[in-house]
Amino acid sequence: MRNNIIHPGADQLVYEIREIVEVANRIAKTGIPIIWENIGDPVAKGEKVPQWIKDIIADIVKDDNSSYGYSPTKGLLATREYIAKERNLEGGVQIEPENILFFNGLGDAISTIYNHINPASRVIGPNPAYSTHSSAEAAHAGSRHITYRLDPKNKWYPDLNDLRKKIIDHPEVSAILIVNPDNPTGMVYPPELMKQVVAIAREFDLFMISDEIYSNLVYAGVDYKKLAAVIGDVPGIAMRGISKEFPWPGARCGWLEFYNTARDAKFARYVKTIMDAKMLEVCSTTLPQKALPKVMSDPRYYPYLEGRNAKYKEKSQMAFDIFSKIPQLTINRANGAFYMTVLFNEGVLRDGQSLKPKNQQAAEIIKPLLKTDKLDKQFVYNLLASRGICVVPLSSGFNSDLYGFRSTLLEQDMDKFKEIMNTIAGAVGEYLGS
């Protein structure tokens, strides 16, 4: 190329959650069956979309006039009216259908919001971080994502002193991102803590972003509030979607809710930019938008989610009981979403620890990869080659300065789930003793 066509943020675009799959696929070719504990797609892990949801979608598909055409840029009006009504009934900040914008999945929304914020403005996010946010934010600025610490010794709650300090140290920070319930930790923000985060945003004249894709996957007995309930007069964006709930990730359907837009002219202009950008794309997929109010208003919807949440809660407890027996680990129960993060305590991982690979080819595949200085990644490769279990390392997969890994609570068969967790725990014990 006669010119340098490479974007300054190109090196920031990494998505290890899927990159590990390439290694696992090579290992699979050596004859080792893989247990995929890396991907957060409930459908891929055997979660069945209920027949009644499929029937609703099938009826829409059979109707010539309802889902084959474009939809309005912001999304179908009836769907936005439904969402606004439900939102307003919950109390807290009130919205109109015009304050909602549909996307082709939240991944699309995430990339759009970071692409259209001034490159000199930064969004601070949690560490460990969900990499779609942290990579997109880093790429927009051409520099590493700025993060605040989630504290593993305090149930993964955010360290508010660290958040405040980073905001002071980085005057370019313009917004605070929270993911609630959180991916990868399964942590749910207690409402009081959310209010304190919002108070920091108010104090420093920042806006809030809350990724709430798991908001209907909060376990029984856990106190949960959406951003809208605590935001008061601070400008903010909530992100929601159907990928995890229905679950229908293949629909590519998510949306943004904009709060208190009129309270700040710069925020209003930024929101308009996001709307204008969507206008250039015409609109998002129509079919899932058409299905959304029909599914969510069905009396079977919330009982269905309760059933799923009860199973995740049981698995979260099971995994906690298994891993908390290992003193070199820190583990917290998940309270929402369907992940859990296992953390290696400081100093317990060393270069040269190993597990015996199942076969020689697998040993050859991981050998060059083990040269990495990320010690949790070394464990993950060893686990893959020796037990055929694929999990995601915390350091590279979730932009973290901690060593650990994320596994999922998605396995449908309870006995099999227990066996997988016990196998991983056994591997951890052997690895740390080696």
Ligand SMILES: Cc1ncc(COP(=O)(O)O)c(C=O)c1O
């Ligand atoms: C926290 C979080 N936000 C957004 C997404 C992306 O969801 P979508 O399928 O709507 O792109 C995911 C997917 O795993 C997620 O975990």
